[in-house]
Amino acid sequence: MRRVALPLLLSAALAAPAPAMAEPDPGRPGDGGGATVVLRADHAAVGTDDRHIRLRAWDTSEQWRQGSLSGVKVREGRVVFDRAAATVTHAGRPYDRAQWTSPWASPGFAFDELIASWSALTNGNAFVEISVRGKGGGDTTSWDLLARWKSGHKHLERHSGADQPDDGTSVNVDTWVTGGLTSYQLRVSLLRRTGTTAKPSADLATAMASRIPASAGPTSEPGVAGGTVLAVPRFSQMTHEGHYPEWGGGGEAWCSPTSTSMVLGYYDALPDPQRYSWVPDDHVAPFVDHAARSTYDFAYDGTGNWPFNTAYAAPLAGKGFVTRLRSLREAEKLVKAGIPVVASIAFGPGELDGAPIGSSNGHLLVIVGFQEDGDVVVNDPAAATRKGVRRVYQRGQLERVWLEASGGLSYLIHDAEHPLPSPGKHSNW
Template sequence: MRALTVFLSTLLLVTTAPAPAGAANRPAAAEPDVVYHRAGFSSGTAEGTTAADGLSFTSPAGTVSHTDALGTKTWEYARWTAPERDIGFAATELIASWTADVPPGSWMQVELRGRNTEGLTTWYSLGRWAYVEGDIMRTSVPGQSDADAAVNVDTLAAAAGKPLSAYQLRLTLYRTPGSSVTPRVRTAGVMASSVPERKKVPVSPGGAAWGVELPVPRRSQNVHSGHYPEWDGGGQAWCSPTSTTMVLGYWDRWPSAEETAWVDPSDPNPEVDHAARYTYDHAYEGAGNWPFNIAYAGRYGMDGFVTRLRSLTELEQLVKAGIPVITSQSFKKGELPGAGYGTDGHLMTVIGFTAGGDVIANDPASPSNDAVRRVYSRADFENVWLRSSSSGGVVYVIHPPGHALPATTPGLPANW
């Protein structure tokens, strides 16, 4: 499970959307400011990279020494720095996500810096990503905190009173010196947001996907309890890779039998163990790093990103378009009736809505695969997902590149 911290904005936007029946007792609440920008590699500053069908390593800009638990190695690198991008509001958090091809003998690093009223911040690392093992330790970078901002695993959080008005993204690709290995970033993007303090969130109107249920395969994390404890203690903590696995299965993109041959043959669903192993963040010591789960899905040809949604009304648009959505939430036992547990941070997959608008979710915190499908009250689910003490509406959106996303909410900054 991923512990969640949401930093609060001083810029509040009052919602005027009418609430449906059942919301009369919920107070009005401000909505989050959120925008998602997809990077365009044709602009910016290239140092040994080429923008053609993504961003590729074409020639070394230099060499660098990198030390981790695997030892000290020298790598060639190429780098691309995006132009500074205006956010449009006072943002308190930035999250980058990406998909990439990083074959053996290569890896990549993602960095961000922001602009506040005092100028540009330093660069912060938002992750060092490699799919295979043995080149580097796949990891977030702890210990990054100064007067301007701090990195919380995969999230750049602005210091109190120093919101960000703009940011820059920097991608560095590394490979073994003298080799012809060609790491390539297929997609990258940044979500900027400011989540207001709100203990209660009013239930949203909807209807676009009421009565729609997507045929997403069911996988329980708990049937893997105690498996491979070197990766976050075992399946009881694997909500994120289990949810990612379910979505990959929906798109028929599970790893092959050859790839999962290392898993104990008695394991009921080796694709779950495989996802936990290859999303594992060695510094965070967990498989719940949000962008790492997107990058893992990218290994199987998928497009994807981390963003925040403002409501279940927005989430319905994605489900209506045939896209299941992985949501992040936290709640005390009893706050989400039907769950039967409490959590400091948990991922599940929204696969549809009942005819009355309640949420149909594949919840991996279930005793068996058959028990994974749950129906949660729309009002209760929306509250524990969107409130400021939870994730503030964080989601993974994973889909094939050729599967079109629906239009975003008219009149608001695009958040996908």
């Protein structure tokens, strides 16, 4: 399972008083950490157009050059460590740092959450830091650290930023929470141990700013993907029960890396077996154990950090990032383009008919298709075996437990053969 981060109440200047909605009782957090119950402002309007979401991506050489370069070079769509712009200390050891800073970006509305994603290569004793700051009402916040991340398992225990609840902002695992800012800057720092020749680099950085209502509103009408079901392989997180307690222990804790692995399997992009040769031969789907190890957040104490999952998947598949979708109609556009959607949901007893578990305070599954009537075909990793992973959920039920729990939070992972469809008037991918 995965805790679902719900936005804090907006400031009075941004939202009129209204009933608030609490997330389900978290009980035992599924993949570690003690998520506290927080509230989302319940905006009066609940239509699709009232879901304010804007994603900004830096992906091409031209886009990277729009930012400020300090010790980095832009090469073939990547920012690459070139020279030390500064020397800093981490864990008592010196590291050379170079960094890229985005221009100020304004989503066009006052946002109360921001989630950053990235795709990076961190060879040797090197890692990346992701930081953000914002503006609102003329004031500029301090830089907040969102993550220290590396792809390997030596030299650094990857982790999300601490709470940092100064100047009206805070960090909730992978989510930057604000009282309602109007613009932001994203910073990607590339660090290598002083004296080494590592060349860390990044080929994608995204920032998804949002302000969304608490209610899902009316169920969306079926869209373009009726009758389309993608051939996504089925893996069960429960077959890993008891595996590697140091990385969450499998079972209910591994819905996120299991879902991510299903999508990678669909693209024939699972890691080379040599990368998980350390997993015992009797472990089913050993690449899921590898994914759990590679996505584990040592600060959050779990594998459910959203951008850690897409950062793991992106170099394998091609691209990957976290965003929010406004309804299942947008998920249908992606499925029609051949892109499965990993969705973050939470539900109580009786709220999701046919689910393999009775309730969850935070769970990830893969939307793989749609029936002709609009109901949703999913690969739900909470099934006890692979055979039971494929499920069909009622459209209205799944849409509600997705939009009201996580605001439509989704992983979009795709390869070159499956480019993102045009979002039309929307701006969330």
